[in-house]
Amino acid sequence: MTQKHIVIIGGGFGGLYAAQKLQGIDARITLIDKRNFHLFQPLLYQVATGVLSPADIASPLRGVLANQKNTTVLMGEVKDIDPDSKKIYVSGGEEIDYDYAIVATGVSHHYFGNDHWSQWAPGLKTVEDAINIRRRILDAFETAEKETDPEKRKALLTFVVIGGGPTGVELAGAIGELANHTLHDEFSNINTTEAEILLLEGFERILPPYAPDLSASATDALTKLGVTVKTGAIVTNIHDHVVTFRCGDRTEEVTAQTILWAAGVKASALGEILAKRADAPLDRVGRVMVSPDLSVPNHPSLFVIGDLAHYAHQDEGKPLPGVAPVAMQQGEFIAKLLKAQIRNLPLPQFRYVDRGSLAVIGRNAAVVDLRFMKLTGMPAWLIWTFLHIFYLVEFDNQLVVMVQWAFNYFTRKRGARIITTKYSQQVTIPEVSIPEVSTT
C-alpha cells in the first residue's frame, strides 16, 4: 500500500502545529505557505512599534521542520482546490494530489465594505504591514519636529487606533509608551508627551470578550499611558487623515496623520473557493462552518482549522475566537484524528479547552482572565511575558526576544526604532524571474 499524502495549506499556528504533531505518522506530509516563515502574530504589534525586529518573531518553516523527514515544505500560494479529483493547484503551476487536505490560511483585514479606508488606516497582519506602520508612527514624530504650523503639528502628533480588541489595546498602549517614555527626551521642538492617542471601540467597553472589571482595569492602564479611550464610537468615515465617528447621537471628527485599523477580520480567499468547489457553508465574514470533526460537510478528507474555521463552542454555542490557542488545539486534534484514521483506530472527538485569555497594555500592565481567576497589573504582565517567551521557545527565537525585552524594560529604549522605506504592496510570493538559459 502506498503512503497517504497529507497536504497542509498555511504555516500559521494551526497548520504548523498540525505538521509538527503529525511527526512519526506513516504518511507523506506537504506544508504549503506563501511565505517561507511562520509568524508569531501575537507579537507583531511589537514590530510595528519598534521593540522587536521581524525576524525575532518569524521562524523559517524549513528550519522548524528540518528534522521531520516525511515532511516537505513548498513555498507557493494555493489558487484552487478540487475536492473531487483531490487536487491542489499552486501559483507556480504545481498540481498536488492529496489524500487529506488541511486548510489553515486564516483571515485578513475587513473594512466592512469600505476597502478604500485601508490607504488611510492600514491593518496589522503581515511583517510588511508592521514595518510600514512602524515607519508611519516614527515619521509622524520626525515630521512634527520640523513642522511650524501648530495645527498641522497637532495632526501629526495625533494617533487614532480603531478597534478595542487585544491588537488595538496593545498598539495603543505601545504608542503611549513610545510617546511618553521612549521618545521623551529626544526631540528639540516638540514635546512627545503631548501626543494624543485615541482608541475607538464600537462596543460599550474595550476587550469585549473579557470580564467587565478587566476591561475597566485595561482602560485605567491605557489612560495612565496617555491613551484616550472612547467606547460606543462607531467609525462612519475615514478620509484624508480625518476619522469621523458617531458616539451616541454626536458626530465627532479627528484629524490624525496616523490612523491604524484593528477592528475587523474576514476569511482568506480559500473560504470562497471551498464554498464554490465543495459547497462549504460560510458564515457572515466568510469563515467555513465546519463539521464537529473540523471537516468540510460532506468532504470527510478536507479539513479547515484555525481562524478560517467557524466552529461552535461545545457548551456556549458561540463560534470559537480567532486566537492562537484555538488554532493550536485544532492543529493538534487533526494530527490525532489522521493518525487514528490511518491506523484504523477509534476516532477522537474535538473539544476546545479554554485556558483563558490575556492582553498586554504596557510595562507591568496587562489583563489576564484565567476564568477561575482574574489578574491585572504586574502579576498579569509577568504571566503574559512568561507565556509568550514559552511559546516562542518552540520556534528558536526566545533568546533574542528576552534580551530585547530586558533591554526595553530597564532602559525604556527600543532597539528596532528605525525608519525604512516603503515595502511594496505585493503580499503574495515575491517575484522571481526565471532566467532564460542560453547554452554557452
Added chain:
Amino acid sequence: MTQKHIVIIGGGFGGLYAAQKLQGIDARITLIDKRNFHLFQPLLYQVATGVLSPADIASPLRGVLANQKNTTVLMGEVKDIDPDSKKIYVSGGEEIDYDYAIVATGVSHHYFGNDHWSQWAPGLKTVEDAINIRRRILDAFETAEKETDPEKRKALLTFVVIGGGPTGVELAGAIGELANHTLHDEFSNINTTEAEILLLEGFERILPPYAPDLSASATDALTKLGVTVKTGAIVTNIHDHVVTFRCGDRTEEVTAQTILWAAGVKASALGEILAKRADAPLDRVGRVMVSPDLSVPNHPSLFVIGDLAHYAHQDEGKPLPGVAPVAMQQGEFIAKLLKAQIRNLPLPQFRYVDRGSLAVIGRNAAVVDLRFMKLTGMPAWLIWTFLHIFYLVEFDNQLVVMVQWAFNYFTRKRGARIITTKYSQQVTIPEVSIPEVSTT
C-alpha cells in the same frame, strides 16, 4: 558672544563620531541625516545573508545623542550648501545657517558608467539593499526547489559576486555557509551544496590592499566554503541574468539568477555640489580632495570627512581607504580642531594611525593584517568578532548580536532567514503627506 553653530551632514561613522566627540563644546550642534539611524555598515552583509536583522546593526541617532543637550538631530536630505552665505538647504524647505559645516555623506555604488547593470546586480549600501538581496538569495533556493528544468535549476543555484574586496569576500563566504551548512538538510528536490558561488575580482588577487599571503589564505578559506574565486576577471557586461567577463584573452559567460555588485563606489551627490559651490577639487570617483586639516581648499570652515574625502596618506601618498577607522579618526580630529578653534588654542594636525585591516570569510575563518603581524583562521576570526562586538557596544546593539552569533555559531542556523516582499527603490526620506487640517 553668541554660540557658534556646527552643522554635521551625515550620521555615519565620520559624522556620528564628530558629533559625539564634540560633546561639551561651547557651541550648538546640528546633525542632519536622511535616515533616523546610524548604520553599522561593516555588518550589513550579515543582514543580506540572514544572520542579523536590520535593527540589530542600526542605532536611532536621537537615542545615541539623547544625552547631548547642545545637539539637535534633524531628519532630512541636504540639497544644497552655499559657503558664501554659510547656509545649508534641506529637502523639507529648512534653511540652516552654520558657522562650521562638516560634510560626511559617504559614497554609493559605482557601475563604471553602466548604471543599467544595477537592476541585475544590486549593490549593498542600505538596509533596503540588504533586505532585497536577502530576498533574492533565499528566493533563488525556493524557486530552484520547484524547478524541474535542470538548466534553469542550475542558473537558480548559481551566485556571482563581483568584486573581491572585503564586502565581496564576506558576501561570497556567507552565501557559501548558507548553501553548504545552514540550508543543507532543508530541501527535498535540490542539494544546496551543489550551488555554484563565483567570486570575480579584476585584480590578480582578492583583497588587494592586504599582504599577498593573506589573499592566498582568504582564497583557501573561500574554496573550503564552496566558493570559486576567479581573479584577473574583468566584467564586460551584465544582462538578463548573464555575466560576461574577460579572463586574459578568454571571454566567459555565466548564467546566474543572483548577481551581486561589490566592485566600485562613487562619491555621494554633495561632492558635486561642493565642486560647484565651493570650487572643491574632486578626484576620479568624485571625492573631495581636502586640505591637510580636512577643510575644502579656501573654505576654512567647511570640512569633508570619511568616505567622501580624498585625503593622501601622510607617508605613502595614496588616498586613505574608505573604511570605518579612517572616518572615525577624521570625525574625532574635526571635533578636536573645532574645540581648539573656538577656545583659541593651537590647532592640532591630522595624522592617520593605521591599526591594520581585517576581513571575515566564515566561521573560524578571517584574515587580519595588523601590519606588525598577520593572522588567519580561528585567531583572526576571534579578533574580528571581538572588535565588531566592541565597536557595536557604543551603539547599544551588542547583546542581541552576541546572542545571534552564538546561536549561529553553535547551530549554523540563521535567525533572520525570512523572505519579505520588495522594498521600494526610494532611498531618500520616506514620503509623509501633511494632512490639510480642517477646522472642526
